[in-house]
Amino acid sequence: MKRLSLIAGAALLGLGATGASAATLDDVKARGTLKCGTNTGLAGFASPDAAGKWEGFDVAVCYAVAAAVLGDATKVEFTPTTGETRFTALASGEIDLLVRNSTWTFSRDNDLKLDFVGVNYYDGQGFIVSKDLGVASALELDGATVCIQTGTTTELNLADFFKQNNISYQPVPIQTEAEARQQFLGGACDAYTTDASGLASVRATYPDPANYIILPEIISKEPLGPVVRHGDNQWADIVRWTLFALFAGEEYGVTQANVEEMKTSSDNPDVRRLLGVEGDLGAQFGLDADWAARAIAANGNYGEIFAKNLGEGTASNIARGLNAQWYDGGLIYAPPFR
Structure with missing residues (x-):
């Protein structure tokens, strides 16, 4: 009996974990919009244009996640946050995702119970x-x-x-x-x-x-990246691998302009898995096969997003440096899509 009780208890815990892990994805889909926390205004990273549309390096991640999850990059509600309000907004559920040049630290990861899903900019x-x-x-x-x-x-x-x-x-x-x-x-x-x-x-x-x-x-070292709440592994995986899809798009030459063409023209197995032509990667975390293709189509791959918003020739005029791909001496590196 004791063994059966332990097994039953473990099963209930497993069901509970599954339910909890799906919460944010379910909420976003039911609402039809992604609530994304960002800066109050930082040129190149997050600021509204003359028409009120948010643009920048960080908000591009929000658009990519919306495209991956909802099939429409425009389905984002932006919430401007300050250094003092950003984590409270995330922890309270006011936002689903925070992308606001936030530094990944031990205390934020553990004491504040937040998950930094990756680094989209290595800074200091x-x-x-x-x-x-x-x-x-x-x-x-x-x-x-x-x-x-x-x-x-x-x-x-x-x-x-x-x-x-x-x-x-x-x-x-x-x-x-x-x-x-x-x-x-x-x-x-x-x-x-x-x-x-x-x-x-x-x-x-x-x-x-x-x-x-x-x-x-x-x-200092300032690894900046998207943040989600602790305890929602499925949502963390979706945001993490959407970011990695942008990295991989640059590595494999998949751009905003050619993403649809690459689905049929590329014989690279890595590209075909990334774009959902082969395998069932999307289904493994509750999305369809085209999730990564839509993420790249939203604003381009990581290199395109960097060049448009921060790169040399823009007002910020920032060299890639540590934010170059791994094969160019930088730290940007996507794990295998397989």
């Missing part, structure tokens, strides 16, 4: 100053006032950097990029610190970008 924290300040290194910022977003890893990294180098600073707390711009350009702080990619993006929006320099020091 830096500093921007006006040329008029007359400094060429962050080590020369002793006694400076520094604008810093509260509720972020940059706040903690800033304290560590100044302590380790035995120099002092005066923090000027801010909540949003818009506030940072106002305070920094208004002279309320000598320097502004955030992820180096963010510095490049905001500098491009300043009235005289050439008058501002990004100092050479990178004081």
Whole structure:
């Protein structure tokens, strides 16, 4: 009897786990829209255009997930979040997915009970100053006032950097990029610190970008990526493998323009599995065979998304660096689709 009870208990746990794992997917399908948390406005990453349509490197992931799950990349409701509100919005169920230049850390993964499903941008924290300040290194910022977003890893990294180098600073707390711009350009702080990619993006929006320099020091590792709630493995897998599909699309030459053609013209087994021509990968987590093809068709593969929103020639003008594919010396790498 005891053995039977244990078996029955295990079966119930298994059923419970299955039910819980399907919750977010079921909710998104029933609602007909994906609720995606993003930035309040960061050029190149997440900002509304003149018509109010959200665009950028991070929001492209939201569009790709909507396309994969709902068959329509436009079925996304965006919720702007700050450094302090983003994780609460996710934990409370206000949003299904957070893609907001958020750093994967031990505490966020475990203490906050969040799942970072991958890294879509490898970054590091830096500093921007006006040329008029007359400094060429962050080590020369002793006694400076520094604008810093509260509720972020940059706040903690800033304290560590100044302590380790035995120099002092005066923090000027801010909540949003818009506030940072106002305070920094208004002279309320000598320097502004955030992820180096963010510095490049905001500098491009300043009235005289050439008058501002990004100092050479990178004081942290900032792996940024999409986040979901703990305990929903199916949903985490869907978001994770949608991101990997964008990576793989670049690796295999599958683009927004040729994705439909590649379904019939490619004899590469990896491409054929990715695009659902062979195998049943989609069915394994509750989607149809075309999920990855739709994700790539939404905004292009990872390389196309990077080039359009952040790459060289854009206002941000960021080189691929660590965010190049693994075969080009970067860290972008998709596991096998098999």
